[in-house]
Amino acid sequence: MADAWWSLLVLPVVLGVVACAAAGLDSVLGASALYGPARSVRALGTRAAWPLREAGRLLGQPARRTKAADTALVRAGTALLPVAALLAGAVVPLGFAAVSDPGVGLVWFNAMEALAWAAVWLTGWGPNSAFSMAGGYRFLALGLAYELPHMFALTTAGLGAGSLRVGEVVAAQDGLWFAVWMPAAFAVYLLSAVAMAFWGPFDQPVGTDVAGGAAAELSGVDRLVFLGGRWLLLVVAAAFSVPLFLGGGHGPLLPPWAWTLVKTAAVLALLVTMRRALPALRPDRFMGLAWMVLLPLTLLQALVVSVVVVLR
Amino acid sequence: MTGGGGGAGVISVVLAVAAVACAIQVFRFDSMARATYALLGSLLCVGGEVLLLGLDYLGVVIVLMMTIEMALMGVFMVIFMMNPGGLMPMTMTHNARGAAVLSGVVFAGLAAGILLVPWPSARTRRPADPTLDLGRALMGPHMLTMMTLGLALFATIVATVTLATARGRYGPSEPAPHGSGPPPRGSEPPPREDGPERGQAPPASHPHPHPEEHA
Numbered sequence: 001m002a003d004a005w006w007s008l009l010v011l012p013v014v015l016g017v018v019a020c021a022a023a024g025l026d027s028v029l030g031a032s033a034l035y036g037p038a039r040s041v042r043a044l045g046t047r048a049a050w051p052l053r054e055a056g057r058l059l060g061q062p063a064r065r066t067k068a069a070d071t072a073l074v075r076a077g078t079a080l081l082p083v084a085a086l087l088a089g090a091v092v093p094l095g096f097a098a099v100s101d102p103g104v105g106l107v108w109f110n111a112m113e114a115l116a117w118a119a120v121w122l123t124g125w126g127p128n129s130a131f132s133m134a135g136g137y138r139f140l141a142l143g144l145a146y147e148l149p150h151m152f153a154l155t156t157a158g159l160g161a162g163s164l165r166v167g168e169v170v171a172a173q174d175g176l177w178f179a180v181w182m183p184a185a186f187a188v189y190l191l192s193a194v195a196m197a198f199w200g201p202f203d204q205p206v207g208t209d210v211a212g213g214a215a216a217e218l219s220g221v222d223r224l225v226f227l228g229g230r231w232l233l234l235v236v237a238a239a240f241s242v243p244l245f246l247g248g249g250h251g252p253l254l255p256p257w258a259w260t261l262v263k264t265a266a267v268l269a270l271l272v273t274m275r276r277a278l279p280a281l282r283p284d285r286f287m288g289l290a291w292m293v294l295l296p297l298t299l300l301q302a303l304v305v306s307v308v309v310v311l312r
Numbered sequence: 313m314t315g316g317g318g319g320a321g322v323i324s325v326v327l328a329v330a331a332v333a334c335a336i337q338v339f340r341f342d343s344m345a346r347a348t349y350a351l352l353g354s355l356l357c358v359g360g361e362v363l364l365l366g367l368d369y370l371g372v373v374i375v376l377m378m379t380i381e382m383a384l385m386g387v388f389m390v391i392f393m394m395n396p397g398g399l400m401p402m403t404m405t406h407n408a409r410g411a412a413v414l415s416g417v418v419f420a421g422l423a424a425g426i427l428l429v430p431w432p433s434a435r436t437r438r439p440a441d442p443t444l445d446l447g448r449a450l451m452g453p454h455m456l457t458m459m460t461l462g463l464a465l466f467a468t469i470v471a472t473v474t475l476a477t478a479r480g481r482y483g484p485s486e487p488a489p490h491g492s493g494p495p496p497r498g499s500e501p502p503p504r505e506d507g508p509e510r511g512q513a514p515p516a517s518h519p520h521p522h523p524e525e526h527a
Contacts, residue, residue, distance in 0.1 A: 068399055073345060104368045111376035117383040118352065125345050125386075128397065140383060147380065148470075164369070291474055 007099045008090075015089055018239075018261075019231040022268045023051035029276055058224040066217050070126045077122030078222045081229030084115035089236040091166050095249040095256030098166065105166035106154050109240055113196050116233060117143050120198065120205055120214050123226055127217035135213020139205035141283035142195055145290035146202075150192035152298035156185040157244045159305045170248035179245040181308070184301040186245040188294055193237035193271065195286075197230055200275035204283055206230075238267040324364050331357035339405055343398025344389040352382035366442040 027050040031038070038044040065071065090112075091098055091105040102108055117140060124136020158164050160182060161172035169178075179186040195202040206213040218226055242248060242263045249256025334354035341347045355378040363371030390396040405411070439445045451458045 068397070070343060070345065070398070073349070076349070102368065104372050107369060107372045107376065111372050111379070114376050114379045118349065118379055121383055121386060122345070122349065125390075137387065140387060143380070143383075288474075291470060295470065 007097075011089055011099050012086055014094065015086070015232055015235055015239075018264065018268070019228070019235045020051055021265075022235060022272055023231055024048035025269065026272045026275065027051060029273065033276060055224055055228070058220055061220040061223075063220040063222060064217065066127045066129055069128045069217075072126075073122045074126030074218075074222065077119045077124075077126060078218065078226040078229070080115055080119035080122070081226055082232050083229075084112050084119060085229055085232035085236050087115070088112035089232075089239070092236060092239045093166060093170060093243050093248060094260050096167070096170065101165060101167045104164045106158050106164045106169070106244075109166075110151060110154055113233065113237065114147075116196060119229070123218070124205075124214035129217045131210045131212070132214055132216040134210045135205045135207070135216065138207075138210075138283050139198055139214065141287065142198065142202055142205060145283060145287040146192045146195035149188045149290055149294040149298045150196070152295070152302055153185040153189040153192065154244070156182055156298065156302045156305050157189075159302060159309060162309065166243050170243045170250070173247040174250060177245065177247040182245065182301055182305055184297050185305075186241070188298050188301075189241055189245065190267070190271070191294070193234070193241060194274060196237055197234035199230070199234050199271065201278040201281045202283075202286070203275070204280055207280060234271065235264075235268065238271055239264045241267050320364050324361055327357040327360045327364070330354075331361075341398065342395060342400070342402055344393045344396040345386055346398060347404075348382055348386040348389050351385075352378060355382070366438065367446060369443045370446075 025048070028038070028044065028047045031047040031050075038047055088109050090100050091102065091108050093101070098105075120139040121136040124132045124134070124139070126132075157169055157178055160178050161169040163169065163172075172178075194200050198205040204210075204213070206215045210216065215223060215226055239260075242260055246263045246267070247259075249259050251259040254262070331354045334350045334357065337350040338347045338354070341350060356375055359371050359374035359378065361371075362374055365371075395402045
């Protein structure tokens with residue numbers, strides 16, 4: 001357990017590097033879809049480095065303000081998204097050591113990623129623009145749908161370990177990973193991880209049919225902070241599935257931090273490729289699926305896990 | 313989450329002042345969106361105070377619930393309240409004198425209660441798990457009833473919301489009985505692909521055919 005102060009500085013760097021790698025993968029997939037496979041390794045590298053080029057471009061781009069925009073709310077919203085991701089990432093262990101391991105780590109993670117609700121709505125509302133407001137509202141509708149099954153998936157992992165502390169959830173998976181005997185909770189968690197970062201099939205809040213949604217009126221540094229924060233949130237959500245369901249740092253041969261990175265990379269690759277494999281789901285239609293199917297499913301899974309825990 | 317006695321005291325005073333300042337701003341902001349998030353700031357400070365009491369679970373759950381609630385409350389404030397964007401000056405206070413008298417009386421009563429109640433001595437040992445002890449003290453003999461009630465409330469909320477929103481905005485997911493929902497596709501004329509014909513004026517600028525009828 002690393003309670004050293006320097007871990008707080010290492011966290012954004014590690015998350016940023018992983019986010020750049022994931023964004024590079026997404027860029028390679030997108031470029032292959034548009035232009036066909038890369039013709040050489042150098043072309044592949046150029047495609048993979050697109051996120052860095054885009055970040056540089058956005059840093060140099062002048063900021064745009066719409067008329068009668070609520071600038072304070074825009075700045076608060078865009079800045080809150082990466083902050084929420086970093087705060088949530090503070091309880092995610094690398095190997096077996098996290099920045100912090102409070103006794104209520106699971107609830108802390110849930111609370112910090114709930115700040116994204118406020119962040120996206122504020123970013124959508126602030127610029128006084130119809131399309132961006134529609135994007136912000138869409139995210140709240142999406143949040144209503146995924147949040148309850150997400151909470152029950154987290155609760156199920158805590159049930160299996162008998163504790164809300166992330167370290168104890170990891171320790172309880174020394175023999176058998178939770179993903180093996182809680183598959184429904186694992187699947188629902190992965191879906192909610194994609195939804196909380198409004199990625200892939202759940203990207204209607206920044207969808208192309210509303211001209212970019214909540215990010216429609218953002219340019220320059222604001223856009224970089226908001227979309228970068230979205231990537232950080234996706235990385236943190238994928239990384240948190242590892243200690244929750246995939247055994248954390250447990251594994252043969254490799255050191256624990258390497259296992260964490262390998263497992264996180266696998267989950268991230270799955271989530272990133274989900275974007276181009278599944279069509280966009282409208283939030284109100286997903287609400288029906290989430291509350292009628294996923295919610296009873298997670299409750300049943302929690303019941304099964306409770307019975308197992310009581311009986312063993 | 314226990315700091316040194318002095319440090320926790322300073323933080324609690326800072327959080328209290330911040331909470332009151334945010335709460336005052338709720339009534340001073342013109343924009344409903346700003347008022348909602350000022351309220352969120354105030355409630356997050358309250359969550360911090362609960363954390364300082366050693367009630368970790370309750371404090372973090374307050375942060376979680378209040379964030380989601382204020383995000384949704386903002387939507388309702390925008391729907392139902394005047395001046396959601398804050399583009400015009402307005403005031404949200406009414407009966408200022410009566411409210412000042414009433415709140416002064418309540419404040420005096422609460423302050424008198426706080427100062428006069430016999431608090432337990434500082435030598436009482438802090439429990440190892442304050443949340444567990446608080447839960448037992450509040451619900452101890454009735455724990456099973458409370459848990460059943462909680463589950464029943466949750467089931468009621470989910471059932472009522474799914475019943476109320478069985479129809480999406482663009483019609484139900486399943487085919488509705490005839491007479492409800494949007495008209496079936498194909499009954500409307502197909503849209504013109506090349507826009508208005510050349511030579512015809514666009515419909516918006518065409519003069520009203522019979523203006524004299526509205527005399």
